[in-house]
Amino acid sequence: MSSNLITTFKRPESMSDNTTHYCPGCTHGIIHRMVAESLDELGVSGRSVGVAPVGCSVLIYNYFNVDFIEAPHGRAPALATGFKRVRPDMIVFTYQGDGDLASIGMGEIVHAANRGEKFTTIFVNNAIYGMTGGQMAPTTMPNQKTTTSPGGRDTDKVGFPIRMSEMLSTLKTPSYIARVAVHTPLHAIAAKKAIKRAFQLQVENRCFSMVEVLSTCPTNWGITPEASTKWVESDMVPYYPLGLYSDPDREET
Amino acid sequence: MTKKLMKGNEAIGEAAIAAGAINYFAYPITPQSEVAEYLCWRLPEVSGVFVQGESEVAVGNMIFGAAASGKRVFTTSSSPGISLMQESISYMAGAHLPVVILNIMRGGPGLGGILPAQSDYFQATKGGGHGDYRLIVLAPASVQEAVDLTILAFDLADKYRNPVMIIGDGMIGQMMESVEFPEKYRDENNPDDFDWALTGADNRPARITKSLYLDPKKLEDNSIKLAEKYKKIVEAESRHELYHVSNDNQLLIISYGTMARICQTVIDELADEGISVGLMRPITLYPFPGAELYAEATKKNIKRVLTVEMSMGQMVEDVERYVVGKKPVDFFGRTGGIVPTPNEVKDKIRELLKPSPKAKKTKSSRKKQIKG
């Protein structure tokens, strides 16, 4: 082996050496990496605290070299509020799935955003309850088949999927809210930029920040990883438009 | 030390500050909203944190997050709100976090009423949330004791890394009494003093605050660790007070909180009639002063043991548990916000001590005597 081989693609310092337990084709791992890279680049991992959700990413703390609290289902924004208020000098983030944030934890995220709590939320929207085996989420697409909507989501009976970024951006309290995706390299680059900006705004003590990331769940969608990335593009992106929904630097219209 | 005339709820708020607990999260509910109304202006004076949360579910989880920092945190509520906090209480107990929660109890079940009650004894002492856990439970009987126990509560929470609940009935919160605070207020905890506090993984391995153990052996280990902690608490922290206890006593009353104060009046008035009654007032409801109760209740002169509560009979189950059938255990209680009057309690005692012609009333007469 030549000794001048150098590693150009390293694990972020904020990430541990543990191998993740995620299914093949699941994008939770990519999103973890973007969080870790952002903490590294901003030089804040030594003063950061993450709040883990209940969902497939409940063991997120095994993959980071960062202090973590594990929250009850949906309550991560309340824990983050408590922690950040008593340690405003630290960087606090929640990492939550769509069942966690948009269903059982709807109240906590709305009020934390509305109070303008200065933490960052990474909201992983995979349109399904992954951990419990593929039940319908509030974000499940119309006609999407899940174990609790075997005939497909019937919008007459259960309404339409909730668009969290749009909903939270109606709040008057300044915030940073963006929706991104990670199913192609180009999307991933934009996603990383948004996640870093969300943390940057927290470092500057500016506002609440949330990045909604459209994610895959090939296992519970019942399709291949490849078909999953296509489904994000064909079905999710049209309903969940990507882009910036709220920015503290943007003039109110 | 200077004496101040203060309402119970406000005095408890000030006591938390005296204990160095300047991080407070709460949601309004009668009859304890005065704590928040006091602390919302008082905490900024001491550079503390005041947050009105959107619900007690959120508030419980806010103190959960805040407690993981190693700083002292505090919340207050009343019965229906405490029910909503059970989720976070179970998690905090599982994660070994120190917090102090005040329940100024009102009548239940359900929305119940807003008047004083003691009907959350089971919830506080037996575990209102899921899992094998215990809270340390303190029950003040005066405003001064509420202040002292609030300060003690934070020390016990830190010492055992366990949630502590102070339960008072609505009267403790609403009455005005003169109180003294310590001359020197405690500084805030320094999180760096704790090897478990989340202070940032800077040149040290990351710390995790959690209650999840997917490996059953590890989960059992955590429950064993908790049980060992509770054993230490039972051995070291039981507190109670005796009133008018002597070898002349025919009957022993067990009562806590303001109800115990009413029982003192009962005891004084019965003494004038020549009926000698003693009182044992548990100050810690968990750990329950069971060994001490057994010692008092089994004294030869004691004919019967009477539990008096503002409930349909909850603590009486612990009293029965520790008296182990050695003496008849009776119960008297009113509930729904109705406070037993000294006359009602006296009537009950006179009836219990009346020599029965058939003299066969030795069994517990508890069921027949529930009132309200």
Ligand SMILES: Cc1ncc(C[n+]2csc(CCOP(=O)(O)OP(=O)(O)O)c2C)c(N)n1
């Ligand atoms: C109070 C409570 N209710 C229900 C559950 C069961 N549960 C665990 S994970 C989960 C859904 C998670 O889905 P999501 O947030 O979308 O995350 P994903 O697994 O898809 O990443 C549910 C319902 C729980 N742990 N706690």
Ligand code: SF4
């Ligand atoms: S079940 Fe879905 S969300 Fe969970 S790890 Fe597997 S692919 Fe990812």
